[in-house]
Amino acid sequence: MILQFHSVSEFIAMGNHGFYVWLAYGLTLVILGWNLLQPLFERKRLVKEQAQRQRREKKHAPKA
């Protein structure tokens, strides 16, 4: 296994294919990032709603 690039600028340039390589990796990162964040935000929202619902029910419950 040999390192294929001798400098950072050479790595970014990807031998004139830098635009294509980094565009492909960038779009993938955006799509996968959204896929990871969406369920985390959704869970936060569901937990919050559930807490509100349970609080409301407690308040309106007839006192024993």
Add this chain to the structure above:
Amino acid sequence: MWQWLVRLYHRLGSPKWFYDITEKWIPWLAVLSGLGMLAGLVLGLLYAPVDYQQGNSYRIMFIHVPAAILAQSAYIMMAVAGAIFLIWKMKMAAWVAKVLAPIGASFCLIALLTGAIWGKPTWGAWWVWDARLTSMLLLLFLYVGVMAITMAMDNEDSGFKAAAILALVGVVNIPIIKYSVQWWNTLHQPASLKLTEKPSMHIDMLIPLLIMILSTYLLFALLVILRTRNEILRNERKSKWVQERLVR
């Protein structure tokens, strides 16, 4: 053996069991897929040799191939889950099928986009109406169709049923995608990896690719689990066990 299978089936059908067991899996899946992708990308982007024909543009392969594999695997899983729902009316199967559609569609979109970007320097065109590309585009439409049908029905149950039927019919497309590069004269290169043959790729390209495929499967499992747990919370919110776990 049979009893063990029956027990596993009943457990998988239980939202509570799934919710509790996956709680322990989430950190492991996150760490393993993250480290795997980091290793695969370092090896693939920095150490894998340059392709003698395509130059560095071929490095798109390390995301393109895993995404394309997952797009097809997820579709088959979605159809199987749909069939389980149709036959045994298992609610969990319907929820898993529902969450698989946007995840599979995302991987399919990644495969199409990275393929188009790879095509430009390699073939000189972003898009060609080639059999492989066209059948992958059809796969994306099938995913979108399944998502739309699931949401379109007033009755949730009939939405799941119609989506499952569409998913099952669409399975025909999977062998078409697989054999498209053999049946038709296409621009798309033939499969780089085959289960039955020794790979023609350089070992230093093959290892990062295999690491990326494995890590992408782990990430996929994580995404399916996260979304299915949300589906469980939404549908079982009135049950006592959900209330116990959410508000302490």
